[in-house]
Amino acid sequence: MIFIFSALSTQYSALSINTQHLTLIMSYAHRITGKKKIKLKNIDPDDDGGLTREQTEAKTAKLCAELTELQTLLYAAGDQSVLIVLQGRDTSGKDGTIRVVMGPLNSLGCNVASFKVPTERELAHDFLWRVHQQTPGKGEITIFNRSHYEDVLVVRVHNFAPKPVWKARYNHINNFEKLLVDANTIVLKFYLHISKKEQEERLLEREQDTTKAWKLSVGDWKERELWDDYTDAYEDAINKCSTKDAPWFVVPANKKWFRNLAVAQAIVDALKPYKKEWLKKLDGMGAQELVAIQEFRQQKKEK
Ligand code: AMP
Ligand code: MG
Numbered sequence: 001m002i003f004i005f006s007a008l009s010t011q012y013s014a015l016s017i018n019t020q021h022l023t024l025i026m027s028y029a030h031r032i033t034g035k036k037k038i039k040l041k042n043i044d045p046d047d048d049g050g051l052t053r054e055q056t057e058a059k060t061a062k063l064c065a066e067l068t069e070l071q072t073l074l075y076a077a078g079d080q081s082v083l084i085v086l087q088g089r090d091t092s093g094k095d096g097t098i099r100v101v102m103g104p105l106n107s108l109g110c111n112v113a114s115f116k117v118p119t120e121r122e123l124a125h126d127f128l129w130r131v132h133q134q135t136p137g138k139g140e141i142t143i144f145n146r147s148h149y150e151d152v153l154v155v156r157v158h159n160f161a162p163k164p165v166w167k168a169r170y171n172h173i174n175n176f177e178k179l180l181v182d183a184n185t186i187v188l189k190f191y192l193h194i195s196k197k198e199q200e201e202r203l204l205e206r207e208q209d210t211t212k213a214w215k216l217s218v219g220d221w222k223e224r225e226l227w228d229d230y231t232d233a234y235e236d237a238i239n240k241c242s243t244k245d246a247p248w249f250v251v252p253a254n255k256k257w258f259r260n261l262a263v264a265q266a267i268v269d270a271l272k273p274y275k276k277e278w279l280k281k282l283d284g285m286g287a288q289e290l291v292a293i294q295e296f297r298q299q300k301k302e303k
Pocket of ligand 2: 091217
């Protein structure tokens, strides 16, 4: 079998060829590992991988089912944790991604932590204090709906902290995420990439839809005025804090259905390599308990 890896802008694809099969494994999100600096303007938010909505939704449903299976193994094996960070501008689809991609997960081992404007007590601590408390335990998946990255995004754009303070945070974040990785946490960070025009349409749509009106906020229109400052801040966060073990994924997110596929695919791809290890551990655990049960029965018989 021959593997050919080809670079398609920052995206990559693996072409696996043998005489009987020709498969193209495409990653839909752009995985950033920090080796090459990215510019958001070079990534098309409208990208849909050349798929129709129907094809995409069918693929996503399959991946969500696979993810649920993987979660069961992760939970039972209890060796790894998974941290999924969702970031993006207002209306970029953080809530929708949680509903569609993470919704089918077993809530027994899955938590969502949303990070809002810090409370007085939170502000009285270092910026990672409130975040570290919410990280996943062994066997758990935690989704961060916004995260510690707000402290180099909104804080930077609005000068809520002096420049030397927020500048030092990229290093703090890298060290923090390394600590999590060293404690067996699989760290996956997603930037949901929408265009300015798409955001306008979504904000206007909220004004017309009573079921979405609760999300209306004049703040969103004000933040929109700072679009370019946020672009700079996101690019720095992504470029400075992408590592092999805690990568950022830039997800084309103008099409909600494609966004869901891209996130689901990236998570499944990250967890799948552990599947064998988890199954082996479960086999071992099962065998050990079977011996204990047999011994218990034997002892009862002998009494
Ligand atoms: P939402 O995501 O609509 O619930 O809004 C949460 C708000 O909290 C957003 O405007 C964030 O920018 C803001 N936020 C989150 N974390 C921080 C932070 N560390 N400092 C200041 N504002 C924050
Ligand atoms: Mg909002």
